[in-house]
Structures are given as structure tokens and as C-alpha cells.
Amino acid sequence: MFEHPWFEISGLYASERSEGKPYGTAAVWHSPTPLPNSVSAMMVKNIEHVVEELDQYDIVFSALPSDVAESIEGRCAVKKPVISTASAFRYKEDVPILVPEVNAGHAPLIERQKKERGWKGFVVPGPNCTTMGLIISLKPIYDTFGIKRVFMTSMQALSGAGYPGNSALDIVDNVIPFIAKEEGKVVLETVKTLGRCENQVVHNANFAVSCTCTRVPTIDGHFLSIFVETEKECTPEDYKKAIAEYNAACFQTFGDLPSAPKETIVVKEEDNRPQPRLDRELGGGMSTVVGRIRQDEVFGTHGIKYCSLSHNTKRGAAKGELLATEYLMTKGYL
Numbered sequence: 407m408f409e410h411p412w413f414e415i416s417g418l419y420a421s422e423r424s425e426g427k428p429y430g431t432a433a434v435w436h437s438p439t440p441l442p443n444s445v446s447a448m449m450v451k452n453i454e455h456v457v458e459e460l461d462q463y464d465i466v467f468s469a470l471p472s473d474v475a476e477s478i479e480g481r482c483a484v485k486k487p488v489i490s491t492a493s494a495f496r497y498k499e500d501v502p503i504l505v506p507e508v509n510a511g512h513a514p515l516i517e518r519q520k521k522e523r524g525w526k527g528f529v530v531p532g533p534n535c536t537t538m539g540l541i542i543s544l545k546p547i548y549d550t551f552g553i554k555r556v557f558m559t560s561m562q563a564l565s566g567a568g569y570p571g572n573s574a575l576d577i578v579d580n581v582i583p584f585i586a587k588e589e590g591k592v593v594l595e596t597v598k599t600l601g602r603c604e605n606q607v608v609h610n611a612n613f614a615v616s617c618t619c620t621r622v623p624t625i626d627g628h629f630l631s632i633f634v635e636t637e638k639e640c641t642p643e644d645y646k647k648a649i650a651e652y653n654a655a656c657f658q659t660f661g662d663l664p665s666a667p668k669e670t671i672v673v674k675e676e677d678n679r680p681q682p683r684l685d686r687e688l689g690g691g692m693s694t695v696v697g698r699i700r701q702d703e704v705f706g707t708h709g710i711k712y713c714s715l716s717h718n719t720k721r722g723a724a725k726g727e728l729l730a731t732e733y734l735m736t737k738g739y740l
């Protein structure tokens with residue numbers, strides 16, 4: 407975002423805790439990418455002022471907690487496009503959960519949203535950061551072989567809980583087998599994002615999803631263990647071929663967008679990959695890294711199992727939303 411060729415940060419808003427502080431002081435900066443001086447020095451304003459100051463901006467990027475996002479994002483969307491990492495609007499019928507390489511065809515929901523709500527702007531959220539590594543890795547399977555059932559267990563990084571997140575006493579030397587509301591989000595978002603959009607209505611994908619979401623002591627990168635029962639026969643080699651074709655199609659369609667990775671899915675052949683520490687930055691943190699692709703013993707020729715890794719604060723949040731915004735710009739929605 408800091409050196410994005412198309413966008414420039416011209417205002418920053420947060421809670422009253424940050425109001426009047428330079429961003430460099432208000433934010434606890436954990437990224438290895440240094441904060442540019444220009445952004446570090448920007449004064450953070452109280453979010454309550456954003457609605458009255460909207461005329462200064464073309465686009466609003468929101469990363470608010472969901473309970474705050476519902477009201478603020480809705481009020482901003484009356485005038486301006488809002489691109490969000492929050493879940494507040496994800497499940498509304500007139501709102502696309504937009505991931506260009508998965509469901510670019512859902513973008514026309516924006517027209518319906520604007521018309522039905524009488525807004526000049528709109529809200530477009532991305533999916534939950536855990537859903538992201540699931541849907542991208544499922545997309546070539548779903549399109550090529552069809553899907554009957556999906557089982558998934560996540561091992562989610564600490565940064566997924568925001569700052570300060572989990573207490574060290576809870577998470578060091580430990581796995582926490584519950585993340586509030588996460589499993590329900592993954593189920594709903596997977597079938598919605600992979601659904602078909604016709605006449606501005608999304609028909610959810612017709613397969614079942616069952617998942618367990620856990621928190622583990624990695625810093626960034628959500629790791630998933632996935633089992634898929636397919637409609638048609640699918641071997642690991644078939645899946646890899648489908649991934650190669652999918653990557654080529656994605657590159658052809660989205661390859662010119664500044665935040666798009668060269669390979670939407672990177673396949674790792676080594677038995678001990680992907681690993682969060684080694685692989686999460688592939689494709690600038692935008693590639694989904696898939697490995698350990700095997701035939702599933704339970705589903706036999708109609709099932710495969712694999713591991714998937716997706717950078718939760720890049721692909722699963724801010725950078726993923728930049729890519730969606732870039733796509734919407736090229737399509738004239740912005």
C-alpha cells in the first residue's frame with residue numbers, strides 16, 4: 407500500500423485510543439517491511455470523523471473489528487466504495503466476498519447493492535483469512551472434478567487474532583482448539599465464494615464443509631490440512647495438472663494487477679513443505695502454497711488430501727483487499 411502504483415494513503419482513522427497520535431506511535435508495527443516516514447508521521451483521526459470527511463477520499467479501506475465495521479462501513483458506503491477485511495457485510499445477499507481468482511463473476515452484485523440500498527458507494531469485503539487458503543486451493547478441484555465433501559483442520563497463526571491477540575501464557579508450548587465464530591465463517595464463506603452468480607444472485611456451491619479451527623504459536627501464515635471428496639475421479643497428478651491450468655488462466659486474467667502473484671498456487675513437492683516460516687512469503691505473501699498432495703485412503707479414487715498455507719495478514723487481509731480493489735478498478739467499479 408505504501409508504494410502502490412495506483413493508491414496513496416491520504417487519511418488514517420482509528421479509535422479514540424489513537425486519536426491525535428502519529429501513526430508510528432499509535433500502531434504497534436510488527437512487519438519486517440519498514441514503515442515509511444510519511445505514513446509514520448501522519449496523524450490518526452477518530453473514526454467518528456470519517457463520514458463527514460469522505461469527500462477528500464476516493465476509496466475507504468477498512469480493517470475494523472466486525473462489530474464496529476457494520477455501522478461505519480455502511481455509513482461510508484452511502485458515498486464511497488468501501489473495501490474491507492471485516493466480516494460485518496460478508497453474509498448479506500447483495501454483497502460479494504470478492505477474491506478475483508475465485509469469483510470475479512460475483513462483482514456484479516455491487517450494482518444490486520447500490521441499487522437496493524440507494525448508495526453511491528458499496529461495501530466489498532474479502533473472506534476470512536482461514537477461508538482464503540481453503541477456497542483458492544479448492545477452486546481448481548471444484549471446477550475440474552466437482553466436490554462432494556470437504557474436511558479441514560486449520561493451524562492458525564497468532565497474528566490472525568490481531569494485536570495483542572492471545573496471551574503468551576495461553577499460547578506458548580500449546581495449541582488452542584477453538585477460535586470463536588471461525589468455523590461457522592469458513593463453512594458459510596467457502597460455499598458462497600465458490601457459488602455461481604447469476605442475475606446478481608449467488609447460488610451457493612452444493613457441497614458440505616466440516617472444519618476444526620485451532621490457534622498455534624506461529625506468527626504469520628495459516629496452515630490447513632484438507633481432505634476433499636470429489637465428484638469425478640481425481641489423482642494427485644490430476645490435481646497438479648488442474649493447478650497448472652488454473653495458474654495459467656489466473657496469470658492471463660490478473661497478471662497485470664500490481665498485487666497479483668505470478669503463481670496463484672505454488673505446489674511444493676518436498677515431503678516436509680509447505681512450512682509457515684519458509685513458505686508464507688512466496689509470491690509476495692500472495693501465493694497459496696500447496697503440498698503433500700496425496701490420494702485419500704477413505705475416499706479412494708474420488709478423494710485427495712493435501713496441506714495448504716496462506717499468509718493471513720497479506721493474502722488473507724490487506725494485500726488481498728488491494729488485489730480485489732485493483733480488479734474492481736480495471737472493471738470500472740471504481
Ligand SMILES: NC(=O)c1ccc[n+]([C@@H]2O[C@H](COP(=O)([O-])OP(=O)(O)OC[C@H]3O[C@@H](n4cnc5c(N)ncnc54)[C@H](OP(=O)(O)O)[C@@H]3O)[C@@H](O)[C@H]2O)c1
Pocket residue numbers: 419420421422423424425432453469470471472474491492493533534535565566567568569718719722723
Ligand atoms: N489479522 C488477520 O489475520 C485478519 C485477517 C483477515 C481479516 N481480519 C479482520 O480484519 C479486521 C482487523 O483485524 P486486525 O487483526 O488488524 O485487528 P487489530 O490489530 O485489533 O486492529 C483493529 C483496528 O481497529 C481499530 N478499532 C478497534 N475498535 C475501534 C472502535 N471502537 N472504533 C474505531 N476503531 C476501532 C483499532 O484502532 P486502535 O488502534 O485505535 O485501537 C485498530 O486500528 C477484523 O475485522 C479482523 O477480523 C484480520
